[in-house]
């Protein structure tokens with residue numbers, strides 16, 4: 127693939143570059159401050175309204191039907207401008223698009239794409255994380271509705287969400303993967319209680335646990351057929367493991383750019399080991415950028431990847447942790463009230479090996495689905 131810009135891509139690039147000079151919200155690095163999460167909805171809406179979000183998605187849901195190379199341009203320019211990354215809602219869009227009826231797609235997706243409807247993902251439960259199919263949240267039919275009862279945990283953005291994509295058991299009498307259905311559930315109704323979970327780096331707005339106690343979901347808001355929720359879940363998690371879908375390359379490049387700036391400002395302030403750590407983080411994030419370009423190029427050629435998403439997830443974890451290591455190496459752990467942003471970046475990087483499926487689970491998937499090794 128030729129990674130150079132075609133004339134229309136070059137025009138798009140200068141348009142977003144010019145727009146960013148006046149519209150960069152200047153938020154702190156993601157996952158280091160509650161202020162970042164408070165500014166997320168506004169950032170999403172402003173990117174969308176300016177025509178720079180949802181570029182490769184269908185026009186009928188608010189996208190632009192452009193080749194996915196345009197998403198790479200957006201990521202490049204966001205990173206260069208030090209702007210926040212693209213909001214990561216691609217896995218919701220992909221899951222609902224692939225499994226929802228025409229009615230579901232047209233009612234649910236435009237609000238997710240334009241950022242006016244805020245969503246969270248209610249999959250994990252206290253006893254069902256890696257073994258997600260053991261989930262116990264139930265959905266019982268009651269007239270035109272289902273009544274949802276259960277406990278979800280590690281629910282990102284639950285405090286700000288208007289809606290949750292919930293997996294719930296509709297049939298307890300069939301093998302566990304076959305009795306699960308997917309619903310859109312309003313977070314703003316009686317029977318839903320949300321409690322923030324404080325993360326190790328002090329963030330309180332990213333994470334929560336959610337109790338559903340007879341919350342109502344219209345049967346018309348079931349996504350896919352009854353008992354087909356597992357298929358949707360697999361689509362969602364496979365896209366959640368794709369750095370290209372998440373826009374994380376821009377996040378890593380923004381961080382290494384800021385670290386590089388800090389080292390340049392004080393040429394004698396950092397030793398060889400710190401410079402080596404930074405150089406490694408730069409190499410890793412550039413390697414991920416190239417890898418994402420390769421995956422998107424495959425996609426444009428009609429090649430879709432299945433279990434290879436697990437390789438991408440491991441790669442992304444390796445990059446995030448190299449960046450986190452460089453942040454700690456250069457920023458250190460501050461005393462008293464000094465700025466602790468880099469410590470927070472380091473602490474958050476540890477979570478990448480857990481969210482979206484742990485590294486051990488990715489290795490199991492690679493062993494069984496790609497290498498064809500027998501289950502132990």
Ligand SMILES: Cc1cc2nc3c(=O)[nH]c(=O)nc-3n(C[C@H](O)[C@H](O)[C@H](O)COP(=O)(O)OP(=O)(O)OC[C@H]3O[C@@H](n4cnc5c(N)ncnc54)[C@H](O)[C@@H]3O)c2cc1C
Nearest residue numbers: 247248249250255256280281282477480481482483484486
């Ligand atoms: C930052 C962050 C954001 C998240 N956001 C969401 C969200 O929005 N929505 C949501 O639903 N969930 C979310 N999660 C939850 C995430 O999906 C789970 O934490 C993850 O799937 C692991 O589940 P668990 O925490 O229950 O760990 P467990 O499944 O209990 O695993 C504990 C340990 O055992 C290992 N292990 C388990 N089974 C095996 C096995 N078969 N072989 C080898 N090792 C194994 C795991 O690798 C892990 O090291 C988020 C998590 C994080 C950290």
